Amino acid sequence: MKSNQxxxxxxxxxxxxxxxxxxxTYDYETTQKAIYMAIKMGYRHFDTAKIYGSEPALGKAVREAISDGLVDREHIFVTSKLWSSDHHDPVSALHHSLQNLGMEYVDLYLVHWPVRFKKWTDYPIPNEEDFEDLDLKATWAGMEKCLQLGLCKAIGVSNFSTKKLQYLLDFASIYPAVNQVEMHPMWRQNKMRKFCEDYKIHVSAYMPLxxxxNFWGSTFVIKDPIILSIAKKHKVTPAQVALRWGMQKGVSVIVxxxxxxxxxxxxxxxNLKLDDNDMVNIEKMVEIKIMRGDHLINTTTSPYRTIEQLWDYEI
Ligand SMILES: NC(=O)c1ccc[n+]([C@@H]2O[C@H](COP(=O)([O-])OP(=O)(O)OC[C@H]3O[C@@H](n4cnc5c(N)ncnc54)[C@H](OP(=O)(O)O)[C@@H]3O)[C@@H](O)[C@H]2O)c1
Known part of the structure; x- marks a missing residue:
């Protein structure tokens, strides 16, 4: 295994x-061209989801790169995610994603959020009437079936707290391979990373910058004085510092x-290497969770009445 894996x-x-x-501002052509260019540059790990709408563009770019001899399918790692309206049938949902991608399998299939919506909720921001009770045992049984059928090489979750992971581990026949969560120098996930290390669950960092x-994002991280001074010291950019920090913590960063x-x-x-001083200084940065999931909170139908409940007070 290489050091960047x-x-x-x-x-x-x-x-x-x-x-x-x-x-x-999804656009098929732009997305497909960017992914093809990324493969040419050397990127080998791609993150999509049914709800992003980017599965067809990703599939086309990968197929083109394979037919142009740039790469083999075995050397590309593809993640997709079960949308919250598909918890009743993960196997059919993954079949649908594979059809979108034009692939026989994905390398990783994740439960996108710990919420369940009615079947018609094919949009990211749910209405009050769209929520259903989450039945994680049933959802996970469907995810395990996806793995057993060979539709994916690994299964996992996203946006789970350590408390929800612990609940899942209590009944899972197959442990999740990954928890994909927000992580960057201002949301360091120390507790999550320790928990996941103990149970051999890989942490993947979304929004690593x-x-x-993005309207949901912020420039806090790349404009922070600590990040700027480390970037200056190594003659690199703030974004490179933030990404390298994540990789040095052993997580995969999805930028x-x-x-x-x-x-x-x-x-x-x-190619950057941060030293111990840099890593210690980053630990001093204030912590702010940027993607809080406010759209999943309501006091009538959502299982989560408050942001704290959604994240089990790990926020
Ligand atoms: N599991 C989940 O619930 C979840 C949630 C959110 C995201 N994700 C995944 O994580 C991926 C990344 O998340 P994200 O887009 O929210 O966050 P991000 O990667 O931290 O930030 C992306 C934004 O930063 C800009 N950017 C990229 N490189 C830059 C650089 N070197 N310097 C300055 N700006 C730069 C991009 O614009 P340009 O394109 O113009 O460069 C884009 O607007 C998503 O595409 C998705 O695959 C997963």
């Missing part, structure tokens, strides 16, 4: 530098850029 509890390896494919330029220059810049984070 991690091993999952399935035995398979995952590249630590991942490429996010979610853009709120804090999502600068999104469809801009050639920034894609190259982010890829360059692989």
């Amino acid at each position: 991690a091993r999952l509890n399935t035995g398979n390896v995952v590249p630590l530098l991942g490429f996010g494919t979610y853009s709120c 804090g999502g600068p330029g 999104k850029s469809f801009n050639e220059g920034r894609m190259r810049e982010n890829y360059g984070a692989i």
